[in-house]
Structure formats: structure tokens, C-alpha cells
Amino acid sequence: MREKLPEPSIQRLCLLYRLLSRVEKEGRLTVNSGFLAEQLNVKATSIRRDISLLGEFGNTIAGYEVQPLKQAIFKGLGLESVKRACIVGLGRLGASILNYQGFLMGDVMVVAGFDSNINMLEMMESAVSLYPAYQIDEIVRSRNIEIGIITVPMKAAQGVADKLIQAGIKGILNFTPVVLKSDNSRVTIRNLDFFSELLILSAAISLKER
Amino acid sequence: MREKLPEPSIQRLCLLYRLLSRVEKEGRLTVNSGFLAEQLNVKATSIRRDISLLGEFGNTIAGYEVQPLKQAIFKGLGLESVKRACIVGLGRLGASILNYQGFLMGDVMVVAGFDSNINMLEMMESAVSLYPAYQIDEIVRSRNIEIGIITVPMKAAQGVADKLIQAGIKGILNFTPVVLKSDNSRVTIRNLDFFSELLILSAAISLKER
DNA sequence: TAAATCCTGTGAATATTTTCACAGATAATA
DNA sequence: TATTATCTGTGAAAATATTCACAGGATTTA
Ligand SMILES: NC(=O)c1ccc[n+]([C@@H]2O[C@H](COP(=O)([O-])OP(=O)(O)OC[C@H]3O[C@@H](n4cnc5c(N)ncnc54)[C@H](O)[C@@H]3O)[C@@H](O)[C@H]2O)c1
Ligand SMILES: NC(=O)c1ccc[n+]([C@@H]2O[C@H](COP(=O)([O-])OP(=O)(O)OC[C@H]3O[C@@H](n4cnc5c(N)ncnc54)[C@H](O)[C@@H]3O)[C@@H](O)[C@H]2O)c1
Numbered sequence: 001m002r003e004k005l006p007e008p009s010i011q012r013l014c015l016l017y018r019l020l021s022r023v024e025k026e027g028r029l030t031v032n033s034g035f036l037a038e039q040l041n042v043k044a045t046s047i048r049r050d051i052s053l054l055g056e057f058g059n060t061i062a063g064y065e066v067q068p069l070k071q072a073i074f075k076g077l078g079l080e081s082v083k084r085a086c087i088v089g090l091g092r093l094g095a096s097i098l099n100y101q102g103f104l105m106g107d108v109m110v111v112a113g114f115d116s117n118i119n120m121l122e123m124m125e126s127a128v129s130l131y132p133a134y135q136i137d138e139i140v141r142s143r144n145i146e147i148g149i150i151t152v153p154m155k156a157a158q159g160v161a162d163k164l165i166q167a168g169i170k171g172i173l174n175f176t177p178v179v180l181k182s183d184n185s186r187v188t189i190r191n192l193d194f195f196s197e198l199l200i201l202s203a204a205i206s207l208k209e210r
Numbered sequence: 211m212r213e214k215l216p217e218p219s220i221q222r223l224c225l226l227y228r229l230l231s232r233v234e235k236e237g238r239l240t241v242n243s244g245f246l247a248e249q250l251n252v253k254a255t256s257i258r259r260d261i262s263l264l265g266e267f268g269n270t271i272a273g274y275e276v277q278p279l280k281q282a283i284f285k286g287l288g289l290e291s292v293k294r295a296c297i298v299g300l301g302r303l304g305a306s307i308l309n310y311q312g313f314l315m316g317d318v319m320v321v322a323g324f325d326s327n328i329n330m331l332e333m334m335e336s337a338v339s340l341y342p343a344y345q346i347d348e349i350v351r352s353r354n355i356e357i358g359i360i361t362v363p364m365k366a367a368q369g370v371a372d373k374l375i376q377a378g379i380k381g382i383l384n385f386t387p388v389v390l391k392s393d394n395s396r397v398t399i400r401n402l403d404f405f406s407e408l409l410i411l412s413a414a415i416s417l418k419e420r
Numbered sequence: 421t422a423a424a425t426c427c428t429g430t431g432a433a434t435a436t437t438t439t440c441a442c443a444g445a446t447a448a449t450a
Numbered sequence: 451t452a453t454t455a456t457c458t459g460t461g462a463a464a465a466t467a468t469t470c471a472c473a474g475g476a477t478t479t480a
Contacts, residue, residue, distance in 0.1 A: 005417060008467065014409045018387065032427065041389055045469055052429055059428040061477045078416025085408070092309065096302040097404065108408045147411060171411045173404075177228065179250055188414045192407055194307065194383075197400055198295070198318045199224045201357060201381045204398045206288025207215060218437065242457065255439055262459055269458040271447045 005076075009050045013073050015040055016047070020070040032063025079107050083171075084145045086112040088133065088160050089152030090124065093175060097151065098126055108147065112139055116156075133160075140167035149173045150180075161189075215286075219260045223283050225250055226257070230280040242273025289317050293381075294355045296322040298343065298370050299362030300334065303385060307359065308336055318357065322349055326366075343370075350377035359383045360390075371399075 005013070019039055023031060033051075037044035051057065054076035057064055074080065087094050090113050098113050115121055116133040124130060131139050139145070148164040150157055150172060157178040164172060171188040174180055177196065180189055215223075229249055233241060243261075247254035261267065264286035267274055284290065297304050300323050308323050325331055326343040334340060341349050349355070358374040360367055360382060367388040374382060381398040384390055387406065390399055 006467065010413055010417065011410055014406055014413055015389075018406060018409065019389075034427090039389060041391075043469070046467090048428060049430080049468080056429075059475065061426050061475095063427065077413035078420070079409075079413065081416065083412045083415065092306040096306050099302065102405055106405065106408075108405075108412050146415060147408070149408075171415045173407060173411055179225070179229075181251075186418075188411060188418060190407055190411050190414075192402065192404070194402070195312055195316065195318075196224055196228060197383060197402055198316075198357070198359075199227070199289075200221055201383055201398060201400050202293045202318050203220055203224055203287035203289065204400075205293065205356060205381045206291065207220065208396075208398060210288070216437070244457090253439070256437090258458060259438080259460080266459075269445065271445090271456050273457065 005053055009053055010077065012040065012042060012046065012050050013054075013077055016050070017070065017073045017077070017079070020066055020073070024066050024070060028066055030060070030062040030065050031069070035063070083108050083147050084111045084143065085109065085147035085149055085173075086114060086136075086140065086145045087149045087151060088114045088136065088164070089150060089156070090115040090120065090130070091151065091153075094149075094151035095124070097149065098128065110149070111143060112145060114139075116152075133163075136160075136163045137167040140164065140169060146170045147173065149175070151175045154178050215263055219263055220287065222250065222252060222256065222260050223264075223287055226260070227280065227283045227287070227289070230276055230283070234276050234280060238276055240270070240272040240275050241279070245273070293318050293357050294321045294353065295319065295357035295359060295383075296324060296346075296350065296355050297359040297361060298324045298346065298374070299360060299366070300325040300330065300340070301361065301363075304359075304361035305334070307361065308338065320359070321353060322355060324349075326362075343373075346370075346373045347377040350374065350379060356380045357383065359385070361385045364388050 016036060019036065033044040033047045036047045040047070051064070051069070054072050057069065057072070085108050087098055087110060090098060094113070098110065110128055113126060113128055113130045114133045114136055115130070118132050121130045121132060146169060148169045150160055152160050154176050157174070157176040158180060161172060161180045161182065165182055165184055165187050169187065172180065172190070174189060174191045175193070177193045179191070182189060226246060229246065243254040243257045246257045261274070261279070264282050267279065267282070295318050297308055297320060300308060304323070308320065320338055323336060323338055323340045324343045324346055325340070328342050331340045331342060356379060358379045360370055362370050364386050367384070367386040368390060371382060371390045371392065375392055375394055375397050379397065382390065382400070384399060384401045385403070387403045389401070392399060
């Protein structure tokens with residue numbers, strides 16, 4: 001069925017997956033590409049194309065059945081294996097993510113938090129286990145953690161990334177403005193830099209007005 | 211010089227702009243496309259293409275001069291006009307962004323915060339002015355705010371967006387998982403949904419292993 | 421059972437983005 | 451001054467991604 005999913009399709013399918021979860025909860029049984037397109041703000045053709053990359057779906061006059069479609073994306077994107085993640089850096093941002101409930105009932109589970117400030121660790125309340133940063137290697141290996149979320153100060157970012165990669169992590173979600181280096185192409189890195197996003201937005205606004 | 215900058219170029223140029231700021235601070239006078247490419251993890255050709263979209267730069271054997279290049283991006287992306295932004299929703303995430311110092315010395319300035327919980331506003335310490343949410347329209351207009359950062363609970367997101375758009379905002383940075391609707395194409399919307407990013411990362415990892 | 425309606429899936433056309441590959445410009449070197 | 455080395459800028463090719471446009475299937479209606 002598949003060659004290789006285009007990156008934009010992967011992204012849209014993830015959004016679609018989450019949309020379907022919500023829609024399912026509302027009790028809706030079918031959706032058509034027009035509805036999905038409207039909800040996600042993309043063209044209906046893209047939706048149909050993306051979905052067709054996962055195989056074929058019968059077609060009733062009503063469109064797609066929610067449950068099977070969701071299931072197909074689930075499998076098509078390899079979400080069967082719920083990934084385990086850790087957060088490194090439990091400051092303002094890290095702690096706010098850590099305590100955000102949405103996580104616990106997801107397709108990715110945050111199972112550990114690390115910080116170099118040991119005193120602070122003792123003060124923190126958290127549903128997930130917290131460890132000092134020097135245990136990253138040990139814990140990532142022993143608890144089979146595949147994803148690392150980096151929310152440490154800029155200066156510490158590359159060092160933390162190195163440790164995570166060393167420990168065999170497979171993916172990194174990087175919240176710092178640092179562009180992380182990895183000699184290991186096995187590791188997938190995604191950057192989520194608020195300030196760059198703000199700058200891009202600012203530029204987009206200016207350019208639109210030209 | 212310009213037709214219209216491609217979206218990917220805008221994004222890379224923003225990252226480049228920030229990189230140049232750092233590089234400049236380190237006292238470096240010139241950079242070449244190879245160095246920039248390495249730092250940003252993209253191909254050198256892309257860098258040269260992006261830059262060439264902004265016009266031409268003399269070319270010494272050393273590459274580009276940092277200062278003029280930075281300036282060119284600055285103008286090319288319309289960053290001359292420092293944009294004023296506000297944050298709506300001062301909970302865990304919103305407050306953490308609000309208090310993050312990086313903001314105050316940037317190309318975008320956060321000048322106001324809003325929350326519907328008035329008691330909380332009185333408790334909060336902040337360098338920027340805080341207002342109750344019902345004043346959004348008034349303050350956005352009077353203080354010439356062009357960007358709105360949305361960090362309210364999902365349920366409130368569309369309502370807040372509507373208010374901001376109503377008040378004449380030009381861009382929205384949306385941290386909620388809600389896909390915001392706008393009948394007004396004047397408004398640029400960027401989404402920054404952590405959980406979707408995590409899901410995309412998770413999918414990317416799985417698919418890479420196939 | 422025939423007609424009308426409302427979908428999906430997808431070749432083919434377009435549009436966009438990236439990459440190649442090299443001409444030409446500049447500085448350093450001999 | 452000639453030679454060499456090191457860059458940029460950019461046509462043109464290649465790779466990707468989006469969109470069009472419509473055939474054909476399913477369901478409803480008459
Ligand atoms: N706070 C925000 O809203 C915000 C917004 C955008 C970007 N960021 C980025 O997120 C990162 C963190 O920001 P923050 O405001 O949460 O910072 P913070 O200072 O509040 O927290 C950083 C935490 O990392 C810990 N730490 C430092 N070095 C470490 C190491 N080597 N290993 C493990 N832990 C270590 C510190 O003890 C601290 O608890 C920064 O890179 C920042 O640029 C933050
Ligand atoms: N906390 C995180 O780490 C995190 C991570 C990913 C996404 N998010 C998203 O960010 C958003 C905020 O998350 P949070 O954890 O900060 O929530 P929170 O509950 O801590 O804060 C929300 C704030 O918004 C205020 N608010 C509610 N309705 C409002 C309205 N109509 N106008 C103005 N203010 C209003 C509340 O008073 C509260 O202070 C959510 O949509 C969440 O999905 C948060």
C-alpha cells in the first residue's frame with residue numbers, strides 16, 4: 001500500500017487523527033472530505049489524497065466511517081506502539097508541560113522528568129517520576145524512552161541532546177532556539193521555538209501588507 | 211527585487227536572522243553560505259537562494275558581511291516595524307511565556323496580557339500591563355496591538371479569536387489544539403500545538419523504522 | 421428499474437521548492 | 451601579473467506537493 005508518506009501528508013494526517021478522536025467522542029459516525037477540510041482549513045482534495053495514501057475506503061454517499069478511518073490512520077502512521085517520552089528541564093516551560101493533563105491520556109506518554117537542580121526536584125509534585133539529570137542515560141535505557149522533550153536553557157541544550165542521543169533516544173522535541181546538531185541520522189529532531197514562530201508571524205503580516 | 215517570498219524561504223530567513231544576531235554578538239564579521247547551512251541544518255544552496263531573493267550582495271572570498279546581510283533580511287521581511295503583541299490567557303502556559311525575558315528585547319514586543327479571571331490578575335506580578343478579558347477590544351485598538359497570542363483553554367479559544375479579530379488584530383499565534391476559523395482572510399493564523407507536534411514526531415519515528 | 425444525487429479515488433496538469441552544476445567575481449599567492 | 455582557491459548567484463533540471471476534473475460507485479428518490 002505504501003511507498004513513503006510525504007511529510008506534509010504525515011502532518012495533516014496527525015491533525016486529522018486528533019480531529020477524528022474529537023468527532024468520534026461527539027458520537028458522529030461518518031464524515032466526508034468536505035467536512036474534514038473545513039475543520040482543518042485545507043482543501044478537500046488534499047484530505048482525500050492523504051487518506052488514499054493509506055489505502056482505500058469503501059465509499060458510501062455519506063463519506064468515510066469515522067471509526068475505520070481513524071483506525072487506518074492509527075496504523076498507517078505507526079501509532080500502535082504508544083511512545084514513551086521524558087522532559088528534560090523542569091523550569092517554567094517544562095513544568096507547565098509536565099503538569100498538563102492532556103498528556104496522560106494520549107498516544108504519547110510522558111513517563112519521566114529530569115532536572116539538574118536536585119533541590120527543586122524534591123519540592124516538585126508530579127504524577128510522573130522525576131530524576132536528577134545525571135541519570136538520563138540510565139533511566140532512558142531502562143524505561144525504554146524513545147522521545148526526549150528539551151526545555152532547558154539554551155546553553156545546556158546541545159549537551160542534553162547529546163546525552164539523550166547517547167542513551168539511544170529516537171526523537172527530540174526541542175523547545176530551545178538552539179539548532180541542535182546530531183551526527184546520528186537515526187534521530188529525528190523537531191523544533192518548536194516560540195520566538196521564531198512569532199517572528200515568522202510578524203514577517204508574514206508585514207509581507208501580506210506589501 | 212521581489213515578487214513574493216516563498217513561505218519556506220520566509221521561515222528560513224527568520225531563523226537566519228536570529229542566527230545572525232547571535233553571530234553578530236560574537237563579533238564575527240563575515241559568514242559564508244556553508245557555515246550558515248551547517249548552523250541551520252539546511253543545504254547551502256537553499257541559503258544562497260533565499261538570500262538572493264532579497265537582492266544581491268557583493269561577494270568576497272569570505273562570503274557575506276554579517277551586518278549588511280542581517281539588515282537586508284530585516285528590511286526584506288518587513289521587520290522594521292516592531293510589532294506589538296498581547297497574550298490572552300495567563301494560566302500556566304501564558305504566564306510562563308509572559309515572564310520569559312527573551313521577549314522584551316525582541317523584534318516583537320508583548321505589551322499586554324488578558325485573562326478572564328480578575329482575581330488572578332491582581333495577584334500576578336508582571337512587567338507588562340494586565341487587563342481583564344472584556345477589555346480586549348478597547349486595549350487592542352488603543353494600544354495598536356497587531357498580534358494576539360492565545361493560551362486559553364480549548365473551549366474559550368474560538369471566542370477569544372473572534373474578539374481579537376473583531377478588534378482588528380492582524381496575526382494570531384494559537385497554542386490551543388483548536389483549529390481556529392476566521393472569515394477574515396486579512397488575519398494570519400499560525401498554530402503551535404505541542405501535542406500535535408509530539409504526535410507528528412512519534413509518527414515520524416515509527417515511519418522511519420519501517 | 422431508471423434517474424438524480426452525492427461521494428470518493430486518482431490520472432494528469434500545475435504549481436512550488438529544492439538541488440545541481442557552473443559561470444563569473446574576488447581575493448590571496450606565487 | 452598570472453594562477454589558484456574560494457565564494458556567490460542563478461538558469462535549468464529534478465523532485466515534491468497541490469489542485470483540477472471527472473469516472474465510477476453507492477444510495478436515494480421517483
Ligand atoms: N518560558 C517560556 O515561556 C519559553 C518560551 C520560549 C522558549 N523557551 C525556551 O525554553 C527553555 C526553557 O525555558 P524556561 O523559561 O522554562 O527556563 P527555566 O530557567 O525556567 O528552566 C530551565 C530548567 O532547566 C534546568 N536545567 C538547566 N541545565 C540543565 C541540564 N543540563 N540538565 C537538566 N536540567 C537543566 C534548570 O534547573 C531549570 O529548572 C529555554 O531554552 C527557553 O529559550 C521558554
Ligand atoms: N500548559 C501546557 O503546557 C500546554 C501544553 C500544550 C497546550 N496547551 C494549551 O494551552 C492552553 C492553555 O493551557 P494552560 O495549561 O495554560 O491552561 P490554564 O488553565 O492553566 O490557563 C488558562 C487561562 O485562561 C484563562 N481564561 C479562560 N477563559 C478565558 C477567556 N475567555 N478569556 C481570557 N482568559 C481566559 C483562565 O483564567 C486561565 O488563567 C490550552 O488550550 C492548552 O491546550 C498547554
